[in-house]
Amino acid sequence: MKYAEIKPGYIYTEERVITDEMVRSFAEITGDDNPIHLDDDFAARSIFKARISHGVLTLGLVSAVLGRKFPGPGTIYLKQDAAFRRPVYINEKIKIKIEVLEKIEEKSRLLLSTSVIKENGEEALTGQALVLFKEDEEE
Template sequence: MDDVRQIKDNEGHCIEDLAVGMTASFAKTVTEADIVLFAGISGDTNPVHLNQEYASGTMFQGRIAHGMLSAGFISAVLGTKLPGPGCIYMSQNLKFKAPVRAGDTVTARATVTELIPEKRRVVVRTVCTVGQTVVIEGEALLMVPSRG
C-alpha cells in the first residue's frame, strides 16, 4: 500500500487534468535557522538579514528574511502540488510587497489562470501571504506533461 501511495505522490497533473481556477498552497514558518542557512546557500549576506543592529537602522526597523526565501515557497507549491511533479518552471515575475520576519508563517498559493494546451503551458497566479498581508505577488509560466 505504501508503494502505491509513493508512486501517486510522484505524479503531478497533466495538462488534461488542469482547469482555470484550480488552486493549491504550501505554508512554512520561517525560522532564524532558515534565514542563516539561506544566506549561506545563496551567498546573500546583506546585513539587513543577519545583523540586528544594522537592520534596526533601516526602514524595516529590524531583520527581515530574504525575499527569495519566501519566493522559494512558490516553487514548493508548483513542484509538489499544482501542477506537481513533472512540471517545468519556465518563468516567474515577482513583486515584493511587505517584509517577512523570523517567526512569520508564509503561505504560498498558486492559482491556474490560463491554459495553453497546444504548447503544454499553464499560467499561474502566485501569491505569498503572512496572515492577511500580501508579501509577494506574481505570475508563473510552466510546462506540464501531457498524456498524449
C-alpha cells in the same frame, strides 16, 4: 494531479513559517549576507525594525510548491514575474497561493498567479509564472 484535471480558477495553498535557520542557510548558500537578514542590531535600526527574509528565499518557496505539490513533480519553470510588496519577518507564518489563470493545452503549459500572503493578510509577493507540466507517464 493530472494535467487533464487542472482547470482555470483552481487554487492551491500551503502554509509555511520562515525560520532563522532557513534565512541563515539561504545566506550561506547564495553569499547574500546582507545584515538586514542576519544582524538583529542592524535590522533594528532599519526601516523594517527587525530582520527580514530574503525576497528570493520567499519566492523559492513558491518554486518548491510548483515542483513538489502543485502542479507537482516534472514541472519546469519557464518564466516568473514577481513583485516584492512587503517584508516577511523571521518566524512569520506565510501562505503560498497558486491559482491557475490559463491552461495552454497544445504546449502542456499553465499560466499561474503566484502570491505569498503574510499572516496579517497583506501580500508579501505577487506575480505570475508560466510552467510546463507533463506528469510522469507511469502515473
